[in-house]
Amino acid sequence: xxxxxxxHIIRAAGTIADDTDIVVIGSQAIxxxxxxxxxxxxxxxxxxxxxxxxPERSDLIDASIGEGSPFERTFGYYGHGVGxxxxxxxxxxxxxxxxxxxxxxxxxxxxxLEVHDLTLSKLVAGRRKDLEFAAAVEAAQMVDPRTLRERxxxxxxxxxxxxxxxxxxxxxxxxx
Numbered sequence: 001x002x003x004x005x006x007x008h009i010i011r012a013a014g015t016i017a018d019d020t021d022i023v024v025i026g027s028q029a030i031x032x033x034x035x036x037x038x039x040x041x042x043x044x045x046x047x048x049x050x051x052x053x054x055p056e057r058s059d060l061i062d063a064s065i066g067e068g069s070p071f072e073r074t075f076g077y078y079g080h081g082v083g084x085x086x087x088x089x090x091x092x093x094x095x096x097x098x099x100x101x102x103x104x105x106x107x108x109x110x111x112x113l114e115v116h117d118l119t120l121s122k123l124v125a126g127r128r129k130d131l132e133f134a135a136a137v138e139a140a141q142m143v144d145p146r147t148l149r150e151r152x153x154x155x156x157x158x159x160x161x162x163x164x165x166x167x168x169x170x171x172x173x174x175x176x
Contacts, residue, residue: 001028001042001077003035007104009047009079012071013061014108019051023097024112025087025121026080027133030142032098032112040136045077048086052111055084087121089113090154116147123148123168124155131168138172145172 006028013022026048030037046067050058061081065071072078096117100110113121119137122130137143148169157165 001031001045001047003031003100004104005075005077006031006047007100007102007110008075009049009065009077010100010110011105011108012065013049013051013079013081014105016060016064017051017054017057019054019057020107021052021109021111022049023052023084024049024100024110025082025084025089025118027118027122029098029112029118030115030137032100032110033115034142037142038136038140041133041140045072046080047077048080048082050082050084050086057081058083087113088124088155088157089117089121090151092154093117115142116144116151119143120148120151120155120165120169123165124157124161126164126168134168134172143172145169148172 010022014020024047027044028047030041049061058081061079065079066081067078069078096114097111098114100112115137119134122134152165152169
């Protein structure tokens, strides 16, 4: 996915949900802070999004521009309507969202996870693709493991999961 494709999804999702603010919480949120992110971080052809002010309308987004939709068949990428609870994030994440707004979004604002919050959400999810994404972000020197450790304590997790995630963070090289 490219930044302009993400902007297209933001515009379409906002129009469908009748909301001027769309939150991007999946891997393609990387395009908010890093519009020219390395290609290995941009392999997903879906953007996980929800309307910030009307999250209950995520189903409309999924039905209109989601996987298998005419939108996906036409453009080759799609918006996956999700809920705010989809990603487990550290306290304060909303204050760190990265704004995506351009002529291509037609006045609809995209709010992408900041790279450390995004990476932590991937380390918490722990699926193979999430761990590979986190490793690629770290290899590209886009995150500081110290910041990840500082924010990890701001996530409410069961003790055993917190230990697992702390181990995943500790395996990242200091300084990227």
